[in-house]
Amino acid sequence: MTFMSTISPRARSAPESGIVEVVNYARGRDGLIPLWVGEGDLATPTFISQAASEALLAGETFYTWQRGIPPLREALTRYYQRRFQKDLSPEHFYVTGSGMQAIKLAIEAITSPGDEMVLLTPAWPNFAAAAELSGVRPVSVPLRFEHGTWQLDLDRLEAAIGPKTKALFINTPSNPTGWTASRDDLSAILGLARKHGLWIVADEIYALYHYAGGRAPSFLDVMDTDERVIFVNSFSKNWSMTGWRVGWIVAPPAIGQVLENLVQYATSGVAQFMQRGAVVALDEGDAIVDANLAKAAQSRDLLCDALIATNRVETLKPEGAIYTFLKIDGVTDSRAAAIDIVDKTGVGLAPGTAFGDGGSLFMRACFLRDPAQVAEAASRLQGYILGR
Numbered sequence: 001m002t003f004m005s006t007i008s009p010r011a012r013s014a015p016e017s018g019i020v021e022v023v024n025y026a027r028g029r030d031g032l033i034p035l036w037v038g039e040g041d042l043a044t045p046t047f048i049s050q051a052a053s054e055a056l057l058a059g060e061t062f063y064t065w066q067r068g069i070p071p072l073r074e075a076l077t078r079y080y081q082r083r084f085q086k087d088l089s090p091e092h093f094y095v096t097g098s099g100m101q102a103i104k105l106a107i108e109a110i111t112s113p114g115d116e117m118v119l120l121t122p123a124w125p126n127f128a129a130a131a132e133l134s135g136v137r138p139v140s141v142p143l144r145f146e147h148g149t150w151q152l153d154l155d156r157l158e159a160a161i162g163p164k165t166k167a168l169f170i171n172t173p174s175n176p177t178g179w180t181a182s183r184d185d186l187s188a189i190l191g192l193a194r195k196h197g198l199w200i201v202a203d204e205i206y207a208l209y210h211y212a213g214g215r216a217p218s219f220l221d222v223m224d225t226d227e228r229v230i231f232v233n234s235f236s237k238n239w240s241m242t243g244w245r246v247g248w249i250v251a252p253p254a255i256g257q258v259l260e261n262l263v264q265y266a267t268s269g270v271a272q273f274m275q276r277g278a279v280v281a282l283d284e285g286d287a288i289v290d291a292n293l294a295k296a297a298q299s300r301d302l303l304c305d306a307l308i309a310t311n312r313v314e315t316l317k318p319e320g321a322i323y324t325f326l327k328i329d330g331v332t333d334s335r336a337a338a339i340d341i342v343d344k345t346g347v348g349l350a351p352g353t354a355f356g357d358g359g360s361l362f363m364r365a366c367f368l369r370d371p372a373q374v375a376e377a378a379s380r381l382q383g384y385i386l387g388r
């Protein structure tokens with residue numbers, strides 16, 4: 001009997017990341033410009049790290065609140081007042097060990113094995129994989145790619161809802177497509193959820209990365225307080241804290257004890273000293289967030305303008321998030337193309353095959369980087385595309 005044959009089929013069938021495969025292939029090469037993973041190029045600002053270090057050195061090394069320390073849950077209420085014009089109570093917030101864990105716990109909280117969860121694709125692969133690990137079948141509804149942009153097909157979304165559907169997973173602005181739901185889209189999706197008695201899992205972690213100005217529309221703008229909507233969020237992208245692994249959930253206080261128990265049996269809480277850093281990020285980090293947004297906007301223009309100018313790229317500029325999801329004319333195998341591009345240009349892209357239905361002909365580039373470096377990547381990609 002082999003080890004693998006005795007492993008749970010559910011765990012065994014969890015997919016390897018198609019992004020990591022290409023990263024592992026070319027990691028560490030000289031002159032590499034890595035646009036493949038979803039993070040910026042700056043370390044966490046010192047004032048945030050310092051708050052965490054001080055708390056660590058001061059001995060904040062004990063077990064802590066399962067739901068998150070009260071000062072962090074209070075700082076989250078202030079953040080939602082400032083950025084979302086919403087008055088939520090600390091009881092709406094649950095601190096998690098990353099956005100990814102927020103997703104996992106949200107799915108665990110609202111589904112049972114055998115249920116289905118509908119999601120819009122192309123999508124970050126972890127949504128579907130997290131569902132499968134909970135015994136939930138992910139049902140894909142591809143967005144329509146038309147004239148270089150992505151559109152929601154509401155009829156198709158409704159047609160995917162069946163007797164086993166428990167939740168709609170909506171990521172807006174989307175990784176990888178940049179599709180950003182309008183207020184009308186959100187109202188319509190909420191209408192479907194109400195009509196069919198479903199939960200919505202709302203992943204709005206890129207809400208502030210919205211290039212038309214202001215933040216992206218949010219379910220918070222269209223829902224009543226305490227509907228069946230559970231938000232997953234993260235410190236990773238706004239405050240350059242990807243390596244911290246701290247996120248949060250916003251959910252109706254009525255399910256608070258359930259979420260607290262799920263945290264208890266997953267990690268038993270997020271390290272208190274890291275939460276001290278997160279408080280400072282929220283309360284004193286607006287300038288950092290705004291600088292990240294400005295950098296993303298500039299780099300998006302540099303990269304997308306250069307690529308569109310080749311006339312061989314169908315993708316227009318994304319409305320939100322930190323990625324362009326490139327469709328280069330003639331590319332039929334995005335995995336092979338990502339390997340070829342990194343070999344020939346030293347620019348690391350993520351193959352669209354990793355992002356589920358509708359993504360296989362595309363490649364994802366994250367532009368949350370130094371504009372000079374993104375300009376260099378854009379020029380190398382231009383050369384590659386025009387030389388094909």
Ligand SMILES: Cc1ncc(COP(=O)(O)O)c(C=O)c1O
Pocket residue numbers: 038098099100101124171174175203205233234235236242245246247
């Ligand atoms: C849409 C989306 N949701 C959630 C996450 C998870 O973020 P993290 O686990 O770093 O907090 C990511 C990370 O790339 C993402 O793109």
